[in-house]
Amino acid sequence: MAKAKLTFDTEKCKGCELCVTFCPKKILVLDSETNSKGYYPVKVTNIDECIACGTCAIMCPDSIITVEKE
Amino acid sequence: MAVVYKKSIALTDTPLSFCPGCTHGIIHKLVAENLVELGVYDRAVGVAPVGCAALSDHFFSCDMYVAAHGRAPAVATGQKRVHPDNFVFTYQGDGDLASIGTAEVVHAAHRGEKISTVFVNNAIYGMTGGQMAPTTLVGQKASTAPYGRSEEHCGKPIRIAEMIATIEGAKFVERVSVDTPANVRKAKKAIRRAFECQIQGKGYALVEVLSTCPTNWGFTPAGAMKWLQENMIPYYPLGNFKDFE
Numbered sequence: 223m224a225k226a227k228l229t230f231d232t233e234k235c236k237g238c239e240l241c242v243t244f245c246p247k248k249i250l251v252l253d254s255e256t257n258s259k260g261y262y263p264v265k266v267t268n269i270d271e272c273i274a275c276g277t278c279a280i281m282c283p284d285s286i287i288t289v290e291k292e
Numbered sequence: 293m294a295v296v297y298k299k300s301i302a303l304t305d306t307p308l309s310f311c312p313g314c315t316h317g318i319i320h321k322l323v324a325e326n327l328v329e330l331g332v333y334d335r336a337v338g339v340a341p342v343g344c345a346a347l348s349d350h351f352f353s354c355d356m357y358v359a360a361h362g363r364a365p366a367v368a369t370g371q372k373r374v375h376p377d378n379f380v381f382t383y384q385g386d387g388d389l390a391s392i393g394t395a396e397v398v399h400a401a402h403r404g405e406k407i408s409t410v411f412v413n414n415a416i417y418g419m420t421g422g423q424m425a426p427t428t429l430v431g432q433k434a435s436t437a438p439y440g441r442s443e444e445h446c447g448k449p450i451r452i453a454e455m456i457a458t459i460e461g462a463k464f465v466e467r468v469s470v471d472t473p474a475n476v477r478k479a480k481k482a483i484r485r486a487f488e489c490q491i492q493g494k495g496y497a498l499v500e501v502l503s504t505c506p507t508n509w510g511f512t513p514a515g516a517m518k519w520l521q522e523n524m525i526p527y528y529p530l531g532n533f534k535d536f537e
Contacts, residue, residue, distance in 0.1 A: 227293055238313030243514040244473055277473045279297035283317025284308050290293040
């Protein structure tokens, strides 16, 4: 059971990969489907490994990530 | 579940107009979060510059002006003097503050205006197409310096934080960067301290934030962070230049 929850506002994601670069657990990747603007938005591969550190959200220039934990 | 991080209420839902990976967005968040955390959000008035951040009145949900090019400190001065109970900040890039607006910022600091300036230095003119700025590094290529900036022709880049720190009316001056999560946290603290300088009525405060321009530098967002670390930080050293009691 995942202890953390990540919510992405994928329509506003520009696929810059700063969250992917700085995620300490390397569990973020870009999706293979684009959003309506043509960007490949971020998605999480294995939420069970997420430690809810918030680094992805802090580094996201477009503030599209909400991080929650139990 | 407990919220670890969510978007600040001081930012609107409008999608940012900045390029993918531009660190303007990170700096916007730090300003917004500090406005809320310091309890000045409901009386905050921001002044946007000309340049990439000229549209930041769409992104901050507090009251905002958009000043004429470089004149943000002058507009902020008027607002603060007429409404001293307002919290007044300017948000300016290097093409705005370090070139056409140098006189305004120097004299606002000299007069000790009780305003706060967030100065975003990305060593280039972003919005207009990557022209050379006063802050462009020697050897750095720009659309108006295709062989790189020549020291003989253009001189060395201007160090704003060091210059403002020599002015007595400036009470808090610090240079920070947003190239790593740790530095982003330090940048947030510096902006908080600059805002406290105004709240406590001490005088002028400026935070210079080293920022990236992946589009005009010609790097990926992550590559631009690396370029900033290897090239900008050695010339623009991070640290505090002036603090108040």
